[in-house]
Amino acid sequence: MRSAYGFKIPAEDPTLTHVTPGSPMGEVLRRYWQPIALAEDLTDLPKRIRALGEDLVAFRDKSGKAGVLHLHCAHRGTSLEYGRVEQDGIRCCYHGWKYRADGKCIEMPCEQPGMPERLDVWQPAYPVHEFGGLVFVYMGPAEKQPLFPMYDIIDTTKRKDVVLRGMRIWGDCAIGFVKDCNWLQHTENVVDPFHLLMLHQAISGDQFNGALMQGTRPDIGFERTSLGVRYRFVRELPNGNHLIRYVEAVVPNISLIANIHEKGERPVEQDRASEMTWTLPIDDTHVCGYSIVAWPAKDGEPDPDWRPRTDTVIPQRPGWARDRSYEDRQRKPDDMEAQESQPAIAVHALENLALSDTGVVMFRKLLREQVARVQRGEDPMNIVRDPAKNAAIPTNAWNTVRPQTRQAAE
Secondary structure (H helix, E strand, O other): OOOOOOOOOOOHHHHHOOOOOOOEEEEEOOOOOOEEEHHHOOOOOOOEEEEEEEEEEEEOOOOOEEEEOOOOOOOOOEHHHHHHEEEEEEEEEOOOEEOOOOOEEEOOOOOOHHHHHHHHOEOOOOOEEEEEOOEEEEOOOOHOOOOOOOOOHOOOOOOOOEEEEEEEEEEEEOOOOOOOOOHHHHHHHHHHHHHHHHHHHHHHHOOOOHHHOOOOOOOOEEOOOOEEEEEEEEEEOOOOOOEEEEEEEEEOOOEOOOOOOOOOOOOOOEOOOOOOEEEEEOOOOEEEEEEEEEEEEEOOEEEEOOOOOEEEEEEEOOOOOOOOOOOHHHOOOHHHHHHHHHOOOHHHOOOOOHHHHHHHHHHHHHHHHHHHHHHHOOOOOOOOOOHOOOOOOOOOOOEEEEEEEHHHHH
């Protein structure tokens, strides 16, 4: 026995985990477009939002223009979540100062005529981009603003077989009901395939209904991609077919997860991930997620018979039930229990990483490289500035099913 007496818990590593303004990873994440709401969230009422440790308000004025401003009015600090949305901006409820979507104060009804022009007040604001049913903001330096990256999954100028839809991931501001923990301990879960075999199968029983959990012990490997890190999962199925599965973590906070319900009954060649999911840090100890779903089209409309991975209720997966007793959570834990029961910010100095953690190690190393690049004044990876190169950027996540004879030949 090693006595726990006097054991001291070291501090977390802020380099990769902290996301507030000025923190190393916070500055990296601010170089990218980040989703903060569904497009349908912006109605005739303002929406209060917290992202990367900042309190914001999002709204759509009555002309249709979306704006994202700092939450507290520049006049006396009243929250603009109680403001009134008007034709050309949002009006503070306290003294009526009105701001355009770009933050310019255009009316001060309690002041003399011409005062808005003389004071030239601007409410801090962020650039907004709407795409695929989501509202994105760029929270970094204005001179570093990149193009919104057009990955192959969501590039409908090249794809005519899908309709894009924005979705929250499993409920209000949660990813698989994971929300009360640091962003990184959820994001790096994407390149941890071994937890599928233990948490989702051996411990809690088979939580999926496809070929993923069937057959022989899988052969698992990890590799760098042009966008980040992915794992390769190969398994011989009971019917003799082979499932070859790739899941990719795109730097800094996008995950591409191939269909978890593939049954492996017929040959399949590169059934690509249908969802692009952003893990959004709310602050250092809370996380949420948004996806653009490439929904298969039928006669130009979303196919009503298809369901995305994140919208299919699986009875045997306990974590998809909102309210579970503590005993049930102990007996059948899911991602929420595994990730939120770590410290709110995982302490990397206490970890004892092994070969099965290779994907996590590779991903953290990549993130550290991006921190160093930003600190040198360079762009991090996956920043796109050339419009000619911003089309169908190749991603690297899919399922393939091959007959036994073909797999053996290869």
